[in-house]
Amino acid sequence: MGKPTVHDIAKEAGVSLATVDRVLNARPGVRGKTVEKVQKAIGSLGYVRDISAANLARQRQYRFAFLLPEGQSQFLQEIRRAIAEAAVSNIADRSEMRVINVSLQDPLSMMRVQQEILEKNIDGVAIMANETPTVRDMIMRIKQAGRIVVTLVTDQPKSERDHFVGVDNVASGRTAGVLMGRFLGQREGKIAVVVNSTNERDMAERRLGFDAVIARDFPLLATLPSLEGRGEQDLPAEITRACLDRHPDVIGLYCAGAGLRSVTKVLEERSMAGRVTVVGHELTPLSREALQRGVVDVIITQNVGHLIRSAARVLRAKCDGVDIVESQEKIRIEIVIRENLI
Amino acid sequence: MGKPTVHDIAKEAGVSLATVDRVLNARPGVRGKTVEKVQKAIGSLGYVRDISAANLARQRQYRFAFLLPEGQSQFLQEIRRAIAEAAVSNIADRSEMRVINVSLQDPLSMMRVQQEILEKNIDGVAIMANETPTVRDMIMRIKQAGRIVVTLVTDQPKSERDHFVGVDNVASGRTAGVLMGRFLGQREGKIAVVVNSTNERDMAERRLGFDAVIARDFPLLATLPSLEGRGEQDLPAEITRACLDRHPDVIGLYCAGAGLRSVTKVLEERSMAGRVTVVGHELTPLSREALQRGVVDVIITQNVGHLIRSAARVLRAKCDGVDIVESQEKIRIEIVIRENLI
DNA sequence: TCATAAATGATGTGCGTACCTCAAATCAAG
DNA sequence: CTTGATTTGAGGTACGCACATCATTTATGA
Numbered sequence: 173m174g175k176p177t178v179h180d181i182a183k184e185a186g187v188s189l190a191t192v193d194r195v196l197n198a199r200p201g202v203r204g205k206t207v208e209k210v211q212k213a214i215g216s217l218g219y220v221r222d223i224s225a226a227n228l229a230r231q232r233q234y235r236f237a238f239l240l241p242e243g244q245s246q247f248l249q250e251i252r253r254a255i256a257e258a259a260v261s262n263i264a265d266r267s268e269m270r271v272i273n274v275s276l277q278d279p280l281s282m283m284r285v286q287q288e289i290l291e292k293n294i295d296g297v298a299i300m301a302n303e304t305p306t307v308r309d310m311i312m313r314i315k316q317a318g319r320i321v322v323t324l325v326t327d328q329p330k331s332e333r334d335h336f337v338g339v340d341n342v343a344s345g346r347t348a349g350v351l352m353g354r355f356l357g358q359r360e361g362k363i364a365v366v367v368n369s370t371n372e373r374d375m376a377e378r379r380l381g382f383d384a385v386i387a388r389d390f391p392l393l394a395t396l397p398s399l400e401g402r403g404e405q406d407l408p409a410e411i412t413r414a415c416l417d418r419h420p421d422v423i424g425l426y427c428a429g430a431g432l433r434s435v436t437k438v439l440e441e442r443s444m445a446g447r448v449t450v451v452g453h454e455l456t457p458l459s460r461e462a463l464q465r466g467v468v469d470v471i472i473t474q475n476v477g478h479l480i481r482s483a484a485r486v487l488r489a490k491c492d493g494v495d496i497v498e499s500q501e502k503i504r505i506e507i508v509i510r511e512n513l514i
Numbered sequence: 515m516g517k518p519t520v521h522d523i524a525k526e527a528g529v530s531l532a533t534v535d536r537v538l539n540a541r542p543g544v545r546g547k548t549v550e551k552v553q554k555a556i557g558s559l560g561y562v563r564d565i566s567a568a569n570l571a572r573q574r575q576y577r578f579a580f581l582l583p584e585g586q587s588q589f590l591q592e593i594r595r596a597i598a599e600a601a602v603s604n605i606a607d608r609s610e611m612r613v614i615n616v617s618l619q620d621p622l623s624m625m626r627v628q629q630e631i632l633e634k635n636i637d638g639v640a641i642m643a644n645e646t647p648t649v650r651d652m653i654m655r656i657k658q659a660g661r662i663v664v665t666l667v668t669d670q671p672k673s674e675r676d677h678f679v680g681v682d683n684v685a686s687g688r689t690a691g692v693l694m695g696r697f698l699g700q701r702e703g704k705i706a707v708v709v710n711s712t713n714e715r716d717m718a719e720r721r722l723g724f725d726a727v728i729a730r731d732f733p734l735l736a737t738l739p740s741l742e743g744r745g746e747q748d749l750p751a752e753i754t755r756a757c758l759d760r761h762p763d764v765i766g767l768y769c770a771g772a773g774l775r776s777v778t779k780v781l782e783e784r785s786m787a788g789r790v791t792v793v794g795h796e797l798t799p800l801s802r803e804a805l806q807r808g809v810v811d812v813i814i815t816q817n818v819g820h821l822i823r824s825a826a827r828v829l830r831a832k833c834d835g836v837d838i839v840e841s842q843e844k845i846r847i848e849i850v851i852r853e854n855l856i
Numbered sequence: 857t858c859a860t861a862a863a864t865g866a867t868g869t870g871c872g873t874a875c876c877t878c879a880a881a882t883c884a885a886g
Numbered sequence: 887c888t889t890g891a892t893t894t895g896a897g898g899t900a901c902g903c904a905c906a907t908c909a910t911t912t913a914t915g916a
Contacts, residue, residue: 174575177902188865193904201863203913224566224607225902228871233516261839265565346853357699385853472854477841497603499819505854511689511727512814512847519872530895535874543893545883567872570901574874 176217185213234267236487239299242273245430246456254480263484296320296487303373320490334490337483339474339505341374345381348451351470352424353390355449360392361423364415366399368429378428401431409434427452436467463510471508518559527555576609578829581641584615588798596822605826638662638829645715662832676832679825681816681847683716687723690793693812694766695732697791702734703765706757709740710771720770743773751776769794778809805852813850
């Protein structure tokens, strides 16, 4: 015999199909004793509702939105690509996934987005944004409207998000630190650290983990104060040049955020490529190519495809009130060098 | 209007539902011109088949089997656990997954398994086995019976398997080599290599990649001939001891196959733990613990959960004649150190 | 005990697709 | 133009479930 169906439950519990249906869908008009009978039957038969059949009958359409910050960073582009890919694959079965870009600096933009989510009956949102009170408030209001919220890449731990899809950035920074330290061997020198902005949570956490490891395990190495690229075009390159001028004994470069392009450019223009150990984050076409050329030694990354698929699956599961497969949704901190490049 | 359905296509193409159905399911008896008409309608309406409805209607039950070698290695246990987990999760939706243990040395056992697969109407098999003519023959016969075959962990490139789920072991060995070399810094010395058996394809490939990198990039390091553990209890420890006695200048230990337990034991009994750089393969409870204790420096691994889920998805896709999402099924070579341990 | 309310049963329809049968239309070849 | 084969149409049933309606049974309280 195949899987038990509602008919089997009805037979087992000695009630009618209609009653089983009432119990399953928590409709009123059933005595407590009867509910128990049915639930016992469900338990003993090991019935599990066929969600796809249920959704088919229910005509359920899921509407999910990915809230992404505006910008054209390589990482963001990868994210967008992965979303587009997931949208057509079977993960998106019966669910529509749209991308909403939001300017995180602009409260008006945020309000508009929030409106859109509530008006357009979006069932769940995956939010990728820096941790700010504004974002936290938005999450709170979306949750109050009964929607599902998962945070993506950057967590908002103090918000009431249902789930976080991403990695532990402190551990990520620690990983970078260990690899930097060990790759540098017993050499003595300084490590320059480039971040986007010191008040972005990711950057701060990575830096924290990185510094802790270097301080603890590699006494011959010293990390310099953060160089802030602020997401601008030429700034990262300039400050990197300035830093290298000031500190000729820089033997390592940790690129905790964007700006890897500029940094590698500077190294190459000074023919220091390969002589300075470079550790960066996020695998993109650019960083991949830099790895291949040997300008960058290690990239710490998270699989973007996995990230998006996981977010989609979690949103679905939360909407259905179904358990998620923990191990499948755990995003790993990946270490990529030239040799294990996909 | 919602998503287009088969009815919409029929209307658009000016044909009947039955014809649309024939085209969609590639049934015979439709003129080429008609097929085109229908496909044009599908394209212009942007129709996508509702997979859950299709599966519901099809009432298709998939029967898959995982052929695993007998044995109780940690890696195998992890594989079994992952299969059990996948069997109950939604990946196994409408599909039943069983494990068949087979003694690869025993041709009779092989024959019996082959019989079982053919008789019990198994739709697809995932095979994990060393590359031998016997296995290749078995795959051929299973394929001839019209079943799907994917190879797992170890490929059988010369067979007619439909797909390989696993990593490139040469690249895996190269990765191990680079990490070994860089972790050892500028030191000079020897590297002992422990394998299960030199005529297992995986081992040979890993060793190949490892040696190539060491030879090319790390002239101060020399790799010793393989120590064969042969899957026995105490042998790996013994030969490791012997090797360390003979070569006091061993500064690195590459464990390409099983036997990590014995190897670490020997290092610890000689208080060499932490002083010899150890690189191993496959993350298991044991190797994880060794990483945490600092006895092992790096583990090169593949995510077992991903491996099994991927195999299940591929089997499904091949049975349905559906395309697979390449990027999702690509198994990555993962580098694990203490800091990025899940 | 009877009226009334509450609980339950019986039954039907529809979701989007697969698959089957049989009749009708169309086609190719003689 | 006829014959036989091929192609197409029409329609039904099923999958597992949700949801609705109405009839019937059972419990509750006066």
